[in-house]
Amino acid sequence: MPDATLTRKILDAVDAGFxxxxxxxxxLVASPSLRGQEAPAQDMMARAFxxxxxxxxxxxxxxxxxxxxxxxxPVAISYDNAxxxxxxxxxxxxxxxxxxxxxxxxxxxxGPLDMWTDPPFAPKVKGGWLYGRGGGDxxxxxxxxxxxxxxxxxxxxxxxxxxxxxxxxxxECTGNGALACLQRGYRxxxxxxxxPFGETLMSTQVGxxxxxxxVRGRPVHVMTAGSxxxxxxxxxxxxxxxxxxEHEWNExxxxxxxxxxxxxxxxxxxxxxxxxxxxxxxxxxxxxRIGLFPGQDLMQxxxxxxxxxxxxxxxxPFLAKHPPEVVYHGFMAEGWVLPEDTEAQRTLAAAxxxxxxxxxxxxxxxxxxxxxxxxLYADTxxxxxxxxxxxxxxxxxxxxxxxxxxxxxxxxxxxxxxxxVEER
Amino acid sequence: MPDATLTRKILDAVDAGFxxxxxxxxxLVASPSLRGQEAPAQDMMARAFxxxxxxxxxxxxxxxxxxxxxxxxPVAISYDNAxxxxxxxxxxxxxxxxxxxxxxxxxxxxGPLDMWTDPPFAPKVKGGWLYGRGGGDxxxxxxxxxxxxxxxxxxxxxxxxxxxxxxxxxxECTGNGALACLQRGYRxxxxxxxxPFGETLMSTQVGxxxxxxxVRGRPVHVMTAGSxxxxxxxxxxxxxxxxxxEHEWNExxxxxxxxxxxxxxxxxxxxxxxxxxxxxxxxxxxxxRIGLFPGQDLMQxxxxxxxxxxxxxxxxPFLAKHPPEVVYHGFMAEGWVLPEDTEAQRTLAAAxxxxxxxxxxxxxxxxxxxxxxxxLYADTxxxxxxxxxxxxxxxxxxxxxxxxxxxxxxxxxxxxxxxxVEER
Numbered sequence: 139m140p141d142a143t144l145t146r147k148i149l150d151a152v153d154a155g156f157x158x159x160x161x162x163x164x165x166l167v168a169s170p171s172l173r174g175q176e177a178p179a180q181d182m183m184a185r186a187f188x189x190x191x192x193x194x195x196x197x198x199x200x201x202x203x204x205x206x207x208x209x210x211x212p213v214a215i216s217y218d219n220a221x222x223x224x225x226x227x228x229x230x231x232x233x234x235x236x237x238x239x240x241x242x243x244x245x246x247x248x249g250p251l252d253m254w255t256d257p258p259f260a261p262k263v264k265g266g267w268l269y270g271r272g273g274g275d276x277x278x279x280x281x282x283x284x285x286x287x288x289x290x291x292x293x294x295x296x297x298x299x300x301x302x303x304x305x306x307x308x309x310e311c312t313g314n315g316a317l318a319c320l321q322r323g324y325r326x327x328x329x330x331x332x333x334p335f336g337e338t339l340m341s342t343q344v345g346x347x348x349x350x351x352x353v354r355g356r357p358v359h360v361m362t363a364g365s366x367x368x369x370x371x372x373x374x375x376x377x378x379x380x381x382x383x384e385h386e387w388n389e390x391x392x393x394x395x396x397x398x399x400x401x402x403x404x405x406x407x408x409x410x411x412x413x414x415x416x417x418x419x420x421x422x423x424x425x426x427r428i429g430l431f432p433g434q435d436l437m438q439x440x441x442x443x444x445x446x447x448x449x450x451x452x453x454x455p456f457l458a459k460h461p462p463e464v465v466y467h468g469f470m471a472e473g474w475v476l477p478e479d480t481e482a483q484r485t486l487a488a489a490x491x492x493x494x495x496x497x498x499x500x501x502x503x504x505x506x507x508x509x510x511x512x513x514l515y516a517d518t519x520x521x522x523x524x525x526x527x528x529x530x531x532x533x534x535x536x537x538x539x540x541x542x543x544x545x546x547x548x549x550x551x552x553x554x555x556x557x558x559v560e561e562r
Numbered sequence: 563m564p565d566a567t568l569t570r571k572i573l574d575a576v577d578a579g580f581x582x583x584x585x586x587x588x589x590l591v592a593s594p595s596l597r598g599q600e601a602p603a604q605d606m607m608a609r610a611f612x613x614x615x616x617x618x619x620x621x622x623x624x625x626x627x628x629x630x631x632x633x634x635x636p637v638a639i640s641y642d643n644a645x646x647x648x649x650x651x652x653x654x655x656x657x658x659x660x661x662x663x664x665x666x667x668x669x670x671x672x673g674p675l676d677m678w679t680d681p682p683f684a685p686k687v688k689g690g691w692l693y694g695r696g697g698g699d700x701x702x703x704x705x706x707x708x709x710x711x712x713x714x715x716x717x718x719x720x721x722x723x724x725x726x727x728x729x730x731x732x733x734e735c736t737g738n739g740a741l742a743c744l745q746r747g748y749r750x751x752x753x754x755x756x757x758p759f760g761e762t763l764m765s766t767q768v769g770x771x772x773x774x775x776x777v778r779g780r781p782v783h784v785m786t787a788g789s790x791x792x793x794x795x796x797x798x799x800x801x802x803x804x805x806x807x808e809h810e811w812n813e814x815x816x817x818x819x820x821x822x823x824x825x826x827x828x829x830x831x832x833x834x835x836x837x838x839x840x841x842x843x844x845x846x847x848x849x850x851r852i853g854l855f856p857g858q859d860l861m862q863x864x865x866x867x868x869x870x871x872x873x874x875x876x877x878x879p880f881l882a883k884h885p886p887e888v889v890y891h892g893f894m895a896e897g898w899v900l901p902e903d904t905e906a907q908r909t910l911a912a913a914x915x916x917x918x919x920x921x922x923x924x925x926x927x928x929x930x931x932x933x934x935x936x937x938l939y940a941d942t943x944x945x946x947x948x949x950x951x952x953x954x955x956x957x958x959x960x961x962x963x964x965x966x967x968x969x970x971x972x973x974x975x976x977x978x979x980x981x982x983v984e985e986r
Contacts, residue, residue, distance in 0.1 A: 247837040249844045253778070275783075310840060344785075348839045354677070359699075359955040361768075361827070361853075361929030370833050370848075374798055403785070407839045409794050412832035413671040415772045415849045415892055416734060416929075417955040419831055420673045424794075425839045429785075468839055505785030505840075531783040531841040 139488050140554050148554060149493065151289035152547045159285040159546065160268065160539060162186065166277045167261040167270040171243050176307045177219040179243050183305040186284060187225025190291070192303065195224045199307070199318045207321060209515050211312035211348075214467040222315055224324060225303040227287065227296065234298030234558035238326035238518070239287075239549070240316065240508060241280030242309030245272030246531050253533045267528075267536040274527025274537035279332025280305060282525070282542060286549035291562060298558035302326060309508050311348070311468045316508035320516055328482040328556060329512040332524030332545055334537060337494065338501035339483060340522035342394035342475040344401060344429040346506040347439060348468030351376060351447060353411075353422045354460050367456035369422040370411040376462065379450035380404050380426060383442060392431040394475045394502060401504050402429045425467075429504060432473030440466070474510040482519035482556065489551035490523070493544050498523075523548070563912050564978050572978060573917065575713035576971045583709040583970065584692065584963060586610065590701045591685040591694040595667045600731045601643040603667050607729040610708060611649030614715070616727065619648045623731070623742045631745060633939050635736035635772075638891040646739055648748060649727040651711060651720065658722025658982035662750035662942070663711075663973070664740065664932060665704030666733030669696030670955050677957045691952075691960040698951025698961035703756025704729060706949070706966060710973035715986060722982035726750060733932050735772070735892045740932035744940055752906040752980060753936040756948030756969055758961060761918065762925035763907060764946035766818035766899040768825060768853040770930040771863060772892030775800060775871060777835075777846045778884050791880035793846040794835040800886065803874035804828050804850060807866060816855040818899045818926060825928050826853040849891075853928060856897030864890070898934040906943035906980065913975035914947070917968050922947075947972070 140148065171179035180196065187194045199220045204210050223243075248258040248271050256262050261270035268278065283303055290296060302324055306315030333340070353376070355369030384404035395401040404426060411422025430439045444464055451457035476483070487498040503522070512520035526541040564572065595603035604620065611618045623644045628634050672682040672695050680686050685694035692702065707727055714720060726748055730739030757764070777800070779793030808828035819825040828850060835846025854863045868888055875881035900907070911922040927946070936944035949965040 246841055249837050249841070253844060310838075346840070356956070358953070359929060361927060368830060370830050371801070374801075377795070377798075405840075405842055406792060406794050406836075407841060407843055408836035409843075409846065410834045412830075412849070413673050414734075414955070415831045415851045416770070416829075417670055417673070417831060418829055419833075420677060420957070422833065425836070427839045503785060505783060529782070531838070532780070533844070 139492060140551065145492055145551060147293050148289055148550045149547045151292040152286065152543065152550055154292060155285050155288050156543055159281060160263065163268060163273065163278050163281045164261040166281060167273045168259055170259045171245055171272065172247060173244055173311060174215055174219055176243050177221050180221045180223045180305060183243065184223045187223065187303060192225035192227050196221055197322070199314060204314060204317050204321050207317060209313065209317050209511055211314055211468055211470040212466045213312060213314065220307045222307060222318055223305045224319065227301045229296060229298050229300065229560055231560050232298060235327040235556055236300040237297070237553060237557055238302045238304060238324065238329040238512070239283035240304040240306065240329055240331045241276055241283055242307065242315065242508065243280065243305050244307050244310050245275065246310050249533065255534050263539070266539050268539060269534060269536045271535055274334040274535050275530035276333055276524060278537040278542045279334060279524040279545070282332055282546040282549060286546050286553055289550045290554060290559065294562050295559040296562045297553050298560045301553065301557060306508065313471060313508050313511060316511045320511055325516060326518060329518050329520045330549065330552065331507060331509055331520065331522045332549065333507050333522050334524045334527035334530060335501050335503065335522060336526040337490065337541060337545060338499045339486065340476065340503050340507065340509065341500035342432060343473060343503040343506050343509065344431065345434060345436065345473035346469040346471045347428050347430065347436065348425065348466065349443065350423055350425050350465045350467055352463040352465060353457065355418065355420045356456055358418050369419045372454055372457055373422050373424050375453065376447055376450045377406050379446050383446045387430065394432055398502055401502070402431070403504060404428045430473060432475045434473060436470055436472060469506065471506045471510060472514060474513045476513065477519065480519045482521055485555050486521050486523060486552050489548040489555060492551055493548045563916060564975065569916055569975060571717050572713055572974045573971045575716040576710065576967065576974055578716060579709050579712050580967055583705060584687065587697065587702050587705045588685040588692060590705060591697045592683055594683045595669050595696065596671060597668055597735060598639055598643055600667050601645050604645045604647045604729060607667065608647045611647065611727060614712070616649035616651050620645055623738060628738060628741050628745050631741060633737065633741050633935055635738055635892055635894040636890050637736060637738065644731045646731060646742055647729045648743065651725045653720060653722050653724065653984055655984050656722060659751040659980055660724040661977060661981055662726045662728060662748065662753040663707035664728040664730065664753055664755045665700055665707055666731065666739065666932065667704065667729050668731050668734050669699065670734050673957065679958050687963070690963050692963060693958060693960045695959055698758040698959050699954035700757055700948065702961040702966045703758065703948040703969070706756055706970040706973060710970050710977060713974040714978060714983065718986050719983040720986045721977050722984045725977065725981065730932065737895060737932050737935060740935045744935055749940060750942060753942050753944045754973065754976065755931060755933055755944065755946045756973065757931050757946050758948045758951035758954060759925050759927065759946060760950040761914065761965060761969060762923045763910065764900065764927050764931065764933065765924035766856060767897060767927040767930050767933065768855065769858060769860065769897035770893040770895045771852050771854065771860065772849065772890065773867065774847055774849050774889045774891055776887040776889060777881065779842065779844045780880055782842050793843045796878055796881055797846050797848050799877065800871055800874045801830050803870050807870045811854065818856055822926055826855065827928060828852045854897060856899045858897060860894055860896060893930065895930045895934060896938060898937045900937065901943065904943045906945055909980050910945050910947060910976050913972040913979060916975055917972045
């Protein structure tokens with residue numbers, strides 16, 4: 139750890155830039171970087187990197203470059219506007235360890251606007267919180283990475299190892315943005331991802347699979363509804379059967395989630411079916427997101443899901459002859475466990491303690507993050523450590539400003555300690 | 563009834579025009595007169611009326627003209643393209659009874675195109691059937707009305723009373739097209755509507771109400787799914803409760819539907835909910851179409867539906883505090899029973915017998931038709947009698963050509979008998 143004097147200087151340097159940090163975070167939140175629309179926000183990141191003299195690598199993800207790699211998730215949309223941006227600070231002298239500071243630019247949809255107190259892309263600071271879609275998940279963390287580096291610069295220092303500031307797309311649906319960074323050759327001695335997990339260190343994360351179930355029915359005029367096959371109602375028993383599988387998986391348990399009541403969540407997240415209120419619906423498609431334990435084989439999990447659907451469908455006279463189709467349209471993500479007691483996490487724990495006076499607490503995540511790419515496919519210690527946020531993926535998403543300040547300070551200390559510092 | 567010679571001449575006259583009739587029907591099927599897009603098909607009808615020297619009344623329906631009338635159904639779409647067309651043939655001498663020949667131009671959506679053998683708006687004749695969306699329901703009947711009148715003209719005759727050829731919109735969702743004809747002052751001594759009910763005479767029809775149920779949830783990231791409230795899954799028990807009400811209504815029964823196993827159908831016809839596969843869905847809306855018996859009060863039926871939904875919602879911890887909203891967006895249609903043994907139906911029965919050699923069979927309809935407007939609100943005997951069709955509201959909808967021929971012949975005989983004839 140930096141000595142007490144340097145530590146104080148670093149923390150003060152974060153404070154000195156904090157107003158500008160929040161302004162930039164708010165500007166970035168105002169850019170609605172929904173899936174497929176991330177490019178303007180990525181341009182903001184590239185501009186900010188360039189202004190600081192980082193070398194900027196901005197490239198469009200090509201599915202053909204990554205589809206053969208482990209960790210690839212199937213893609214159902216165009217990547218025409220899917221740009222990654224990496225800003226690299228290379229040391230003058232060097233000799234220190236390298237570090238990847240990763241964050242994602244993509245945000246999830248807002249849902250019905252009338253359920254927001256303020257418009258989701260009109261960020262507002264109220265009562266010590268920054269409100270807006272994506273503020274917590276995870277633009278505050280993404281911007282914090284940059285301003286942690288700024289803090290060192292403000293006191294005339296630079297990291298003594300390469301620091302890669304990665305702003306990636308597609309975290310919320312596939313992880314293919316982070317995968318594309320690996321494919322492009324970016325490697326570090328450690329990676330830090332400030333996901334908004336309340337200043338804890340993520341110790342493990344579940345795997346996640348997305349799938350759609352497409353059910354067909356036999357449409358008839360509603361006057362003879364009994365002779366038709368209602369594709370919407372035919373979905374209900376399939377959903378029930380999948381919840382039974384969810385229960386079974388939770389029963390199996392996993393040591394990394396010991397004490398967690400319900401780590402595996404199967405969520406019926408979207409549904410759409412039918413065309414006309416006086417016709418028995420001929421089609422219905424529902425989307426499910428399922429969690430799985432670290433170590434669960436993806437192909438085996440898919441087979442269990444498909445068998446569950448097939449078995450439930452076989453009980454329906456119409457579906458028995460017209461089986462539902464299962465389509466994978468996003469996450470195909472393995473679970474992962476952070477190796478225990480690495481030097482990277484000891485270093486982060488010390489930085490956290492220096493800022494907060496508290497020991498760093500572990501957190502077992504029932505969602506996925508891009509950490510799996512570093513951990514599983516690049517043998518890199520991946521530390522997920524970010525500020526406190528609320529209502530991510532919900533309405534009135536918000537991130538706590540003092541928490542953002544503390545995480546930025548801890549990050550700056552971590553950079554200085556992990557990479558070492560040199561004069562600018 | 564016309565004597566045997568005249569009867570033969572009329573039947574032959576229908577035969578003489580039948581190829582042209584099918585061509586015109588196919589042309590009309592090719593015009594995709596979906597709700598809100600009926601105008602070009604209505605222009606075809608107006609042109610056909612004008613070519614025959616009928617006086618043509620084409621007008622845009624104004625909701626403000628009809629919203630105060632009994633039988634009005636709430637409207638959720640624009641009527642900017644909702645034109646009715648009426649072609650009137652007025653007798654030279656007169657003295658006969660007047661007649662409304664009514665049919666609707668609107669067709670229901672196709673559903674997924676890949677489930678059709680041939681494109682729905684590319685009509686085809688195969689094996690004695692005309693295929694295409696709306697061929698059966700009910701362009702074959704609508705065109706048959708016109709060609710029945712043509713048949714009389716071909717042998718130098720015209721009806722001795724006013725004949726109103728009505729081509730209306732909105733039958734499939736509100737009935738406001740037929741209602742607008744009443745509002746405009748059109749009246750007849752009888753009405754005939756060739757809905758595709760297989761050469762039967764409709765003896766009764768259920769009432770129909772459309773409604774939407776809008777359910778809200780508490781969205782969270784799926785990683786904490788247990789703390790959210792899934793708006794989609796919250797709909798399932800509401801649907802179950804509504805099916806229990808459906809069962810209760812069927813148990814009550816109605817004499818006009820004696821012997822019918824399941825006259826009342828509650829159909830979950832559309833559903834849409836959720837925005838993102840990794841968010842617990844915050845909203846879900848489902849559409850239901852329900853049937854009700856003749857004599858059931860609409861407001862009472864609505865109250866029962868709303869109470870059923872409220873009671874089921876009260877069992878859900880989240881919905882108990884955020885009750886679903888019920889919106890009426892279409893049919894608000896009473897049931898109706900055809901008065902027995904009127905002269906109009908005796909006249910039609912004789913015409914049917916003359917063409918088919920069979921007695922006219924009654925048919926209790928578990929769907930609604932525009933007949934209710936004539937029967938309930940204008941004291942007019944309304945005869946629903948049309949050709950045999952299959953898969954209406956489904957895929958590969960088709961209408962049987964020989965059945966169309968017979969119905970057109972019976973219609974021509976009925977016109978001649980009901981109105982009487984005069985020389986053109």
